[in-house]
Amino acid sequence: MKRLVWLVAGIALGFIAARQFAMTSRGRAFFDDLDRRAKEFSGSLVEGYREREAELKSAIADES
Template sequence: MKGAVLFVVGIAVGFVAAHQVAKTPEGERFFSDIDSKAREFTGAVVDGYREREAELRAAVGDAEDALSDFAQRSK
């Protein structure tokens, strides 16, 4: 229980410190830079996800076509 309380206190202290740093011009630039890098990373992950999803959908479509052709030949 003591560890959990210390953890929460640490989070609160970190939040207050970050808020104070963000008020300075250097802190504002720092957090702006972090924000832009996080958005860039998120965009790259989303792009990769969509690309892979399209590849998998194409593969499933090809497999369905192959199964359909096989089923018609078996008749």
């Protein structure tokens, strides 16, 4: 139980610190860059998934 309290306290303090940092110009720039990179990463995952799905569908169609 004690570990859970420390975990929740750490998450809360981290959230508060990140929120305060995001209010500065450097913080905004950092989080904007982080957001851009995360969107690029997820976009490439989706693109790769769709390419592989198309390959598999094509292979199934060729077998039929």
